[in-house]
Amino acid sequence: MYRYNEFDKAFVASRAAQFRDQIERWQQGSLSEDAFRPLRLQNGWYVQRHAPMLRVAVPYGELSSAQLRVLARVAREYDEPEAEVYRSALDAQRKLGTRRLPTHHAHFTTRTNVQFNWIPLSKAADVMDLLATVDMHGIQTSGNCIRNISCDERAGVAPDEIADPRPFAEIMRQWTTLHPEFAFLPRKFKIAITGATEDRAATGWHDVGLRLVRDEQGELGFRVTVGGGMGRTPMIGTLMREFLPWRHIMNYIEAVVRVYNQYGRRDNKYKARIKILVKAEGQRFVDEVEEEFRQIVDIDGGPHTIEQAEFERVRRCFIEPPKLDTARVVDTHAPAMLEAAATSTPQLQRWL
Structure with missing residues (x-):
């Protein structure tokens, strides 16, 4: 996967700090709703009927274990609406015959993003700071701009x-x-x-x-x-x-x-x-x-x-995966490649 250098890390952290400032000014009323909307969108924050939705970029579909653990922490600790919003949303769900809300969940998308549907905007800045600690962000995952490639x-x-x-x-x-x-x-x-x-x-x-x-x-x-x-x-x-x-x-x-x-x-x-x-x-x-x-x-x-x-310069920032022993691979079909690799890798065998 792509290894962020010090510039990349500083950029993501500064973007998170900038977003915190924008949220605070919006909450104080010094930043209008119309002015704030494109700013939150280009940081990955939608406002839907009952709660905001956050879209986090996963460039090229590659995640480290540290990043996956932080995404799990976001789901566990932040993906739950405030009480009044929760009651309103739950009432709407009950009318549709559903008894609970799918909170504390994350969704992987077809364009290699991760989405959370119940994080309150009051916690948005904390979430972005947390994501930045593992080089993750929502920059240009939304809005009228060039999105996550x-x-x-x-x-x-x-x-x-x-x-x-x-x-x-x-x-x-x-x-x-x-x-x-x-x-x-x-x-x-x-x-x-x-x-x-x-x-x-x-x-x-x-x-x-x-x-x-x-x-x-x-x-x-x-x-x-x-x-x-x-x-x-x-x-x-x-x-x-x-x-x-x-x-x-x-x-x-x-x-x-x-x-x-x-x-x-x-x-x-x-x-x-x-x-x-x-x-x-x-x-x-x-x-x-x-x-x-x-x-x-x-x-x-x-x-x-x-x-x-x-x-x-950019190519060298990608960590090369270990090469398979192609002599042991029966064909190039993905399951066969995995089975061949697993013969010498107990962890992969358990996963399969």
């Missing part, structure tokens, strides 16, 4: 992997975090990356879907789709590029987001997603993105081109 759940160990997508996802995460141009988009914006031949990351269902591929010369790049989505208007993303050199992926995403920022609708949240814009504009959208990309690269000099040294 997700990968294939087997990223880094998949037998059918062309290249590990996690370093690219991490570079983009660092780039998009608190980026002012991406902070107030017309609507939420989700990116998924896979490096495997099988699209387990469901890239076609994302605002931007990226699949690592190789061209005829063996060079690594991305197949890029834009405008996918589920929800009330499900769509498969439109193919933008069959092959984009990997070094230019951030320049290209910047072009996509700039066009979306300029032409995306802000008058109707049900028509504000980029998938609606792509469907409405068709080839014109593709042309606008390509022209914006040309200007970024040719005129601005491609300021977000990924240098090899930067890629290596």
